[in-house]
Amino acid sequence: MEKIIGIDPGLATTGIGIVTGSALKVTTYAYGSIRTSKKMLLPLRLDRIFSEILSVLKFEKPDLIVLEDIFSLKEYPQSGITLGKVAGVILLAGCRAKVPVTEISVTEVKQVLTGNGKADKAQLERAVRNQLGTIDPIRPDHASDALALALIGLYRRRPSTIGQM
Numbered sequence: 001m002e003k004i005i006g007i008d009p010g011l012a013t014t015g016i017g018i019v020t021g022s023a024l025k026v027t028t029y030a031y032g033s034i035r036t037s038k039k040m041l042l043p044l045r046l047d048r049i050f051s052e053i054l055s056v057l058k059f060e061k062p063d064l065i066v067l068e069d070i071f072s073l074k075e076y077p078q079s080g081i082t083l084g085k086v087a088g089v090i091l092l093a094g095c096r097a098k099v100p101v102t103e104i105s106v107t108e109v110k111q112v113l114t115g116n117g118k119a120d121k122a123q124l125e126r127a128v129r130n131q132l133g134t135i136d137p138i139r140p141d142h143a144s145d146a147l148a149l150a151l152i153g154l155y156r157r158r159p160s161t162i163g164q165m
Contacts, residue, residue, distance in 0.1 A: 001027065002157050005062040005099075006149030007053065008142045009070070009086040012036060014049050015142025018060060019150040026154065029132055031143040042085075050089040057097035065094045066153035068145065069103040102153065109148050112155075124148055 001022055008015035014034040021027045034052045036045035057065070070087050072080020087103075094101040111117035113127040125144040129135065131151055138144040 002064070002154060003060060003062045004064050004066060004150045004153035004157070005056070005060060006066045006068075006146040006151070006153060007090055008068050008145040008149065009049075009083055009090055010142055011042075011045055011049075011082055011086055012038070013140055013142045014053070014086065014090075015140065015144070015146035016053075016056060017143060017145075017147030017150040018062070019147065019154050021154055022157075024155060026132060026151070029147065029150075031138060031147050033140055033143050033146075042082075046085060046089050049086060050093050053090055053093040054096055057093060057099055062099055064153050064157065065090075065099050065101040066149040067091070067094075067101055067103045068109070068149055069105045071105070104149060104152055106145070109145075109152055112152055113148055121145070 001020055003018065003020045006017040012035065016033060017031045019026050019029045034049055036048050067087060067090055070080060070083045091101055107117040110119040110124055114123050121141050125138055125141065128138060128144050128147050128151065138147060
């Protein structure tokens with residue numbers, strides 16, 4: 001059994017998705033989000049995200065973190081810089097908790113789960129629900145995206161080879 005945490009970084013809302021299982025079989029899942037207020041100073045917002053992620057990692061003890069790779073739109077370069085800061089504190093939390101982190105692009109996640117690298121958020125959310133076998137909507141969108149990341153991490157994990165030569 002592997003436990004994978006997917007994280008969709010965002011300054012206002014960071015999504016967290018947790019899946020446990022092996023290969024293509026999910027046995028349990030959970031999701032949520034960390035919200036920060038625009039009224040808070042940036043360092044305080046980053047500290048909240050770092051602290052809450054670190055707390056989740058210490059409690060859940062995952063085998064892997066799958067973080068959405070940061071991208072920046074040409075029209076909004078500042079957004080990419082801010083997301084990079086959020087990703088930085090998540091990477092630091094993974095390091096502090098001694099959990100390996102891998103980054104995957106949102107296009108790759110959409111391609112794997114929907115067959116379309118340009119799928120919209122609703123299509124991806126439906127694909128995640130389908131994979132988990134639930135009809136209940138997954139909200140907020142950031143949590144659904146985080147679960148998608150966790151699923152990809154689980155599907156790509158190799159079975160443990162401990163004790164094998």
